[in-house]
Amino acid sequence: MSDSSSRTRARLILDCDPGHDDAVAIVAAARYADLVGITTVAGNAPLEQTTYNARVMRDLLGIDVPVHSGAHRPIVEHPQPADFVHGASGLDGADLPEPTTPLDGTNAVEFIVDTCRAEEGLWLVPTGPLTNIALALRMAPDLADRVAGISLMGGGTHGNRFPMAEFNIWADPEAANIVYTAPGRLIMAGLDVTHQFQATPGRIAQVAALPGRLAAVLADLFTYFSNNYLSRHDPGTIEGAAIHDPLAVLAITHPEVFTSVARHVQVELRGSVTRGMTVIDLRQITDRPAPNCEVLATVDADAAFEVVRAAIEHYSTP
Ligand code: RIB
Ligand code: CA
Numbered sequence: 001m002s003d004s005s006s007r008t009r010a011r012l013i014l015d016c017d018p019g020h021d022d023a024v025a026i027v028a029a030a031r032y033a034d035l036v037g038i039t040t041v042a043g044n045a046p047l048e049q050t051t052y053n054a055r056v057m058r059d060l061l062g063i064d065v066p067v068h069s070g071a072h073r074p075i076v077e078h079p080q081p082a083d084f085v086h087g088a089s090g091l092d093g094a095d096l097p098e099p100t101t102p103l104d105g106t107n108a109v110e111f112i113v114d115t116c117r118a119e120e121g122l123w124l125v126p127t128g129p130l131t132n133i134a135l136a137l138r139m140a141p142d143l144a145d146r147v148a149g150i151s152l153m154g155g156g157t158h159g160n161r162f163p164m165a166e167f168n169i170w171a172d173p174e175a176a177n178i179v180y181t182a183p184g185r186l187i188m189a190g191l192d193v194t195h196q197f198q199a200t201p202g203r204i205a206q207v208a209a210l211p212g213r214l215a216a217v218l219a220d221l222f223t224y225f226s227n228n229y230l231s232r233h234d235p236g237t238i239e240g241a242a243i244h245d246p247l248a249v250l251a252i253t254h255p256e257v258f259t260s261v262a263r264h265v266q267v268e269l270r271g272s273v274t275r276g277m278t279v280i281d282l283r284q285i286t287d288r289p290a291p292n293c294e295v296l297a298t299v300d301a302d303a304a305f306e307v308v309r310a311a312i313e314h315y316s317t318p
Contacts, residue, residue, distance in 0.1 A: 009034050010123050010148070010252045013112055015070070016245065017043025017128030018053035019086055020093075020225040024218070024308060025127050025153075025245035026057045030065065031311035032253035036115060036122060038067045039108035043128035043171055044082045045090025047072045050128070053091045055099035060214045061315050067101075070108030070132035074172035082167055085228055093224020094217045112136040116146050123252055126179075127153045127245035129168050134175035137182050149185030153248040155265065155278030156191030162276070166191050169267060170276030177267040180278075186293045187251045188265065190278065193258070193296040194244040199226045201240065203305050210309075212316040246308055247299060254307050257300045262291035 011034040016022040022044070029035045038058065040051040051069040058065055073079045086092060105111055113136050116122050124147055126133050133150065137143055154168035154176065161167040169176040180186065199222040208219035226240035251258060268277040280295060281288050 011036050011119070011121070012123035012125050012252065013037045013039060013115060014249070015039045015041060015108070015112070015124065015126040015128065015132050016054060017041050017045065017050045017090070018057060019044040019050065019090055019128065019245065020221045020241070021243050021245040022127050023053065023057050023091060023221060024243055025249050026054065027061065027218070027311050027315065028246040028249045028253070028308055029125065030061050030063050031314050032307070033249065035063065035065050037111060038065055039112060039132055040067065040069045041071050041108070041128045041132045042073055042079045043168065044086045045088070046079060046081060049090040051103060052099065053089070055101060055103065056091070056096050059097060059099050059101055060217060066104035066111070068105040068108040068111040069103060071135065074129055074131050075134065075174040077172055080171060087224070091221065094220035096217065097213070108132045109135045109139055113140040113143060116140070116143055120146050121148045123148045124150045125152070125248050125252070126150065127168070127248050129171035130154070130175040130179045131172045134172070134178035137178055144182045144184040147184060149187060150179060151187040151189070151248045151251045152179065153189045153194065153245045155188055157280055157282070158191060159277065160191060162273070164274045165276035166278070169278055173267055173269050173276045176276070177269055180265055180267050180292065187248070187260070187296065188293050189244065189247040189251055189296050191242070193299050194247055195242045196299050197243050197247060197301050197304055198238060199240040199243050204240070206309050207312055210313050210316045215312055215316045218312055243308070247296065247304070250304055250307060251296060254304070257303045257307070258296050259298045260294045260296045263293055263295045264289040264291050265293040265295065
């Protein structure tokens, strides 16, 4: 694994809905990128909870990063939190400290637009429903040309919330459609790659062996998340929870651990059973639409987890 410190550090805004795996994405982004801001969106839990959880993670890491809350609900759909996965709090399963650092703002969309207009070349890294990103693109049509790109977690050739719909895309398909039809670079960490990256018992043990409260909290969160996944999947089909969201960060900071393919991807808005599906054109015939997305295909899971473990260790060393 190449030394990421030899690479120019990406500067990014993480738009998230913590969420167990979003919490890991915050750690990875803080360690390996210049985390310019954290914006929150309703998704795994209501906005109040995802925002509270982002503040908890900020304080656990002891980082000076602004947190701005965003959309309370999707553009058209009603909020449909995934409490059956993440619990009512959005981060069930660990003894979390009360956050003390105050919220920096309640208009994430404005923060995203203003920050990207003040500085060219930022990455937008959404790991929840795409509501904030879509509203920012609608508010500022110049945004897509000003950012380095969008690296999102979402979609796939199959679903999780429904047979053909992954949660982040399904929760706000209209927002996803705005993102997938915007100009500019788009990287997609879909379920096909994130299911290769699981919180196995051995990996959880590596985190639990680290000192300090952050590692203890994350080990407990991994355990809760994995127990939830194992209870909801056919026996023997998985070894632990898919740690989806940090892969959208590592796609930028550690691209060497992935392979990807350029594909045309569009979002289904009208299907009675496929609404929220990412329709990925896998055809090998030449008469097909030009690609609009770099779809992550494989990940070196051991290498990627070592990147995550080292980030946790970095913030755990007394
Ligand atoms: O489908 C997985 C995605 O939905 C992850 O981002 C998880 O945090 C939830 O938001
Ligand atoms: Ca998420």
